[in-house]
Amino acid sequence: MSALERLERIAREAGEIVRRGYHAHKEIRHKGTVDLVTQYDVETERYLLHTLAEAFPGHTLVGEESYEGGYELGKAIYIDPIDGTTNFVHGIPHLAVSLGVWEEGIPCLAVVYNPVLDELYRAEAGQGAWLGKERLRLADSLNLQNALIATGFPYAKVERGPEYRWVVEAFSALLPQIQDFRRLGAASIDLAYLAKGVFAGFYEIDLKPWDVAAGILLIQEAGGTVSNLEGRPYRFGDKGIVAGTPEIHRKLLERLPEYRG
Numbered sequence: 001m002s003a004l005e006r007l008e009r010i011a012r013e014a015g016e017i018v019r020r021g022y023h024a025h026k027e028i029r030h031k032g033t034v035d036l037v038t039q040y041d042v043e044t045e046r047y048l049l050h051t052l053a054e055a056f057p058g059h060t061l062v063g064e065e066s067y068e069g070g071y072e073l074g075k076a077i078y079i080d081p082i083d084g085t086t087n088f089v090h091g092i093p094h095l096a097v098s099l100g101v102w103e104e105g106i107p108c109l110a111v112v113y114n115p116v117l118d119e120l121y122r123a124e125a126g127q128g129a130w131l132g133k134e135r136l137r138l139a140d141s142l143n144l145q146n147a148l149i150a151t152g153f154p155y156a157k158v159e160r161g162p163e164y165r166w167v168v169e170a171f172s173a174l175l176p177q178i179q180d181f182r183r184l185g186a187a188s189i190d191l192a193y194l195a196k197g198v199f200a201g202f203y204e205i206d207l208k209p210w211d212v213a214a215g216i217l218l219i220q221e222a223g224g225t226v227s228n229l230e231g232r233p234y235r236f237g238d239k240g241i242v243a244g245t246p247e248i249h250r251k252l253l254e255r256l257p258e259y260r261g
Contacts, residue, residue: 191215
């Protein structure tokens with residue numbers, strides 16, 4: 001069994017926990033004012049940490065609910081047990097188990113699995129991005145006015161500080177010039193849909209490595225471009241991420257405001 005096949009198997013097994021929880025009563029607590037966590041986030045991550053440690057010895061496991069170290073690591077797996085917990089709590093089926101394997105700052109393997117819709121997106125560096133037997137290709141969109149753009153909102157919005165002001169300014173700059181926005185509430189799904197050609201572009205600020213580690217490789221292997229807000233290669237810890245077809249990515253960078261934190 002290849003490393004990617006092992007990763008797929010583990011994601012599907014973890015997805016069984018998520019699927020069970022999706023239809024069950026949930027114990028909800030707040031990590032922040034609007035940042036939720038349930039017992040299923042914790043149970044799923046616990047399962048992933050155990051199985052990944054056996055399947056990928058030598059990799060640092062960076063889980064959303066448990067990891068407290070730095071992000072610049074030699075060999076690591078970035079784990080989001082339930083990306084889209086708010087959707088999970090409210091019964092909205094846009095969520096995923098997201099697993100991204102990186103070595104020396106380069107993405108190697110990716111799985112984004114939506115267990116509610118039973119959609120598994122996968123990629124291996126140099127081998128393309130796939131949904132089942134369908135090879136993923138980005139949209140052909142070159143015209144920003146016809147582009148459907150995905151985004152999300154940072155938790156810091158509640159403080160009405162620089163993050164909130166940047167989001168409002170970005171909306172004001174882009175909304176008249178695009179087809180429309182979509183906000184699905186799970187960055188890994190946004191990036192998977194971008195790789196699939198549903199969206200033409202994506203941007204967001206204040207994301208964590210486990211939100212994007214898998215999706216970045218999906219985009220790259222589907223022919224897209226990923227950067228930070230300044231147009232440089234995206235690194236964990238950067239304030240913002242911008243992704244899309246090469247042309248739409250360039251046009252987004254031209255129009256997105258500078259972040260003034």
